[in-house]
Amino acid sequence: MKRLVSLSIILFCLIGHTQNLAQLYKKVSSAVVVINVESVAPDGEGSSFQMALAASQGSGVLVNSEGLIWTAAHVIQSAESITVDFLDGDSYPAEVIASNPMSDVAIIKVSGTFELKEKKIATIGDSDKVEIGEDIFVIGAPHGFKQSLSRGILSGRYIPDKLSNDFEQIEFLQTDAAINPGNSGGPLYNMKGEVIGIASSIYTTSGGFDGIGFVAPSNSVKNLMDSSNGPWTGMETLLLNEELTRILNVPQKSGLLVISISSKGSAGKLGLRGGYIPAVINGNQLLLGGDIIMEVAGIKFEDKNSRSLIKQKLASYKTGDLIPIVILRNGQIGAAQFQKQ
Template sequence: MLKVIAWGFIFLSFFVSAKDYSKLYEKLDKSVVIIYSDTEQVRAQNNELVSFTSSSLGTGTLINSEGLILTAAHVVNSADELTVEVQGKGQFKAKVLSSYQAADIALIKLITNESDFPAIKIANSEKTKIGEEVFVIGTPYGLSHTLTVGHLSGRRTQKGLGKGEIEFLQTDAAINQGNSGGPLFNSKGELIGVVSYIETQSGGNEGLGFAASSNMVKRILIEQPTIWFGLEFTVLPTGVAKALNVPQKSGLLIEKVAKQSFADKVGLKGGVLEAEIEGQQMILGGDILLAVGDIYITGDASNYLSMANYLKNVEKGKRISFKILRNGHIIELSAEKPNLKIKLI
């Protein structure tokens, strides 16, 4: 009998301590948006160029009343057109302002004159401790505004390219396809992360989800906003570079350029022909980037760090030059570095 009473107290204490997120959900969900991404592809088929559009969706969070939205870079980075659905307000076109692929974070803005969107402040992610409850609101498999709950399981850091450390928050809250770019909240309803990816062997959630920390997001996208290049590319190994008559040991094969991106303003061109070379899938026919400024592509990790530092140190308004190989000829293109100023208020 005493054992039964003891177990009763254990279960009672569990249910008493379990947090009810219904009020927080009702308050915060208004700021969570669905992002529809359309990407135009051009391919060479039967001696003709055929155009088609691929679509995907992700999630985002409104962070100011004028329509600034945090999301994941892979949701929007190569998109030609973005449509955002805001609860109670309808759909809006949007544009990418800043993106940093290494940390999988991006900042986009609704194209509208409205200034009364329900926004959430970015919190200090350091204040949430490992073991605390966290929750996610997103669009897993297209099921919009779904809430999942878990714990902050760990913090994972790695070196970034000219942007300091990259920090991801690990969580066992269920994350699946469609959650990308959505908010990670602590138990107080504070925004502490942007959902990025999962580690999985089955293709679904296995309790290993990762979100870019809010402190890193503020540093990279708000305080020192990064250029949105809007590129998909392949780093050419030495053997492949030689086969493509590249006049150096490596280069970046440009496969896709998003409309209105910085790469589009520069004049870079993507490829059209799907191919497999030495077991590697790539899209041929586009430009091959040889150098950014005076930094030539070598394929080494240190090379990309030098390139990132160069781009970071170019003054706003100054021209950035790009040396490319196009149709067997080396040409040089350039464009002014964007003058990005991000204001949350």
């Protein structure tokens, strides 16, 4: 009899947990959006290529009644145009408000008048309080399959270099919930239905999902909302390692390679140029031929902490100040200035 009672309790708990997740999905799913992005990319091969608009998708989550949406920085970083699609069928153009590529978090906003209707606004949780082993779930549009749910646990916390030179923590949460292309920017929820992170990237040896996904903590996005230090440059970049520096003949220890760029971001307005030559180096797909930023505000790119030092230096400038920048373009070094916004 005791065994039957125990089995009944286990079955009841399993059924209750499944129903709870189904109820949570219904409660929160209308806050999740599909983000459609158009950006400029090379089309064709060899000397016959031309630059054309290319479409891509990501996900995001609605965080207020005015149409503010959280997503991943890499989803929108070089966007020429953005539209967001809601579960109720509404579709809106959107613009970038702020972006922090180092933490891979960004904030976009619906352009024009936004109608909330029956859409739910996401509840934001405290990512510092989530514990390893907790049940979580992710909603997004993997490979274009909209409003797809995957579940798992919080597998760990990952802080690559503990503290950077300006004592800024760059933290990511790790999960075994399935994350695939199109999930990027989508919300990670705890079992209270609170957003505790934004899907960022995966670690893979197969090219598909291998059970190791990384998520930017919700507190990182809250910090971006509370600060004015996340202007949208509108460019996707790569910090060059020693090998790439040699290959590209950069006359210093490192540099920031401009891979792609939006004409609407501050970098595009400055006249910086993105890449146009597709290449694969050490398994990484890149666009070469773009500008290489060698120095900003008198600080050279030398290692992975250079960006933190530059960020710290930029904070000392006042709005309207001109900031010097040194660029390597087609083998020639040139100088320019941009105005702090």
